[in-house]
Amino acid sequence: MLSTSSFAPPQVDLSHHLSSEARLRKPNPMKAIWKLTRRRPNMVSLANGDPHFSLYPIRRVEFEMASVDEVDPVASWRKAGPSAPSTKFVSSSYEPCALPLQTALQYSHGAGLPDAQRAVTELTNFYHSPPDHVCTLTLGNSDGITKCFRLLGEPGDHFLADEFAFSSVTNVPFAQGIKWVGIKMDAGGMIPAELEKTLENWDPARGRRPHVLYIVPCGQNPTGSTLSLERRKQIYEIAQRFDVMIIEDDPYYYLQYDSPSAATTSPDTPFVPSLLSLDVDGRVLRIDSFSKIMAPGMRLGWITSSAFFHEHLVSYTDSSTMHPHGFGQMLITEMLHGPHGWRIDGFDRWVRSLRAEYHRRRAFFLDAFAKTVAPTGLARANPPEAGMFVWIRVEIEKHPRFRADLRRISGNPTAPRTNVKELMEELFERCLDSGLVIMPASIFALSADPKHDDMEDPIEDRLNYLRATFAGTEEAMEQGLSILAQTLREFFADEIRAIA
Ligand SMILES: Cc1ncc(COP(=O)(O)O)c(C=O)c1O
DSSP states (O other), rough: OOOOSSOOOOOOOOGGSSSSSHHHOOOOOOHHHHHTSSTTTTTOOOOOOOOOGGGHHHHOEEEEEOOOOSHHHHHHHHHHHHGOOOEEEEEEEOOOOOSSSHHHHHHHOOOOOHHHHHHHHHHHHHHHHOOEEEEEESSHHHHHHHHHHHHHTTTTTTEEEEEEOHHHTTTGGGGGTEEEEEEEEEEEEEEEHHHHHHOOOOOOGSSSSEEEEEESSSSOOTOOOOOOOOHHHHHHHHHHHHOOOEEOOOOOOOOOOHHHTTSSSOTTTOOOOHHHHHHHSSOOEEEEEEEETGGGGGGGEEEOOOOHHHHHHHHHHHHTTOOOOHHHHHHHHHHHSSSTOOOOHHHHHHHHHHHHHHHHHHHHHHHOOOOTTTTGGEEEEESSBBSSEEEEEGGGGTTTTOOOOOHHHHHTTTOOOOOOHHHHHHHHHHHHHTOOOOOOGGGBBBOTTTTTTTTOOOOOOOOEHHHHHHHHOOOHHHHHHHHHHHHHHHHHHHHHHHOO
């Protein structure tokens, strides 16, 4: 594996952020012995129950992947279908390759196979140049984030996140006894002043002040918002001041677009620097994935962290999932280092061409929205700067049954003022009945604690949003948006008719 001893110790001791679980975990003793096999070359091993590779019923794996020699490789690949130019990478027990099959399919280390770990480290250095960080392979971002929650979270803790956040992830730490504190957002994502306010005014009666921030800086799921460099710097500075660890979940990093008025996203458009690249303390745990840039079923990603947290992540992995599967590790190693691989410049051409393709899909979606939904006057779309999602605001105030006086009627000063939640539930049901699945804001909302949080503007009154994706086909976008337009018209007009 890549040596971690060559990395300077983190400048700031952040060991107090470790959970009791992480402190109590003992390194897997079998894996500790495995490390010793590198003490000298040609060690004879009678140690492990490793099946000999001659008994693997497999000796060669060939991956046929898109050629990246074209100017716009994604367009060529997509348009020409089976006849599109391709390149083949082989991992084999007997042929020259970057990661021989007998190594790739053997048991290995919790950080991943050294060659695969080197491949993702090279990617991380190329895009983020982090000081003193180490990469740990994972089974994708969901796995990486879950591991970070276990690494840092204590029962009774509060974690910070955007007030609308990806619920597949925010659902996870509830079972650890962790609660969420949602931070207000605007079209530019998390508002740094709101984060600061929450930390500054933290009531110790709630327990320890939050020490973990989970954030999606690009194409945030579900709102599609992207943090400017200015906001990233402010958030990092606040995290330093209040001693907060940052889990930077960034699967849409490579899908950052030029403005919707541009014909395409230029390959030269720079990526906004990540939080990791600003990290001088070792307080950012960055989570990357191949899901959105290659294929989600690959189940492969990586965490970039300080060497200290890396050691703990490895220890957890060695005593739980073990390293990720060899097939994915073979693929990325051959892709980045193999004799016929894309190499880093080919990978870069692929992701820059991929974002031009998603730029086109975003344009298609926004155009279809302008033709179908916008003319109803009942919903607006917020064009995202990155990612795959459009956050659609339903103009719920125009609904004949909309009420804004519920708090006065109930006499409860922390209750919602409006019936937005109920109306949006009805709209969601109507969409389903009309054959459209679209994500309601309610499933992403982190509810506030009325005892402690400012209930001036409760999230229940701001659930009038829908999350739609432009990742699918043009046909799905056209059909889906025309169903949405029709359903909105009916939902708002039925009532007018009923009242009249
Ligand atoms: C913000 C965010 N994090 C994590 C994931 C899951 O990624 P992975 O497939 O790598 O587990 C997604 C997938 O939609 C996502 O949008």
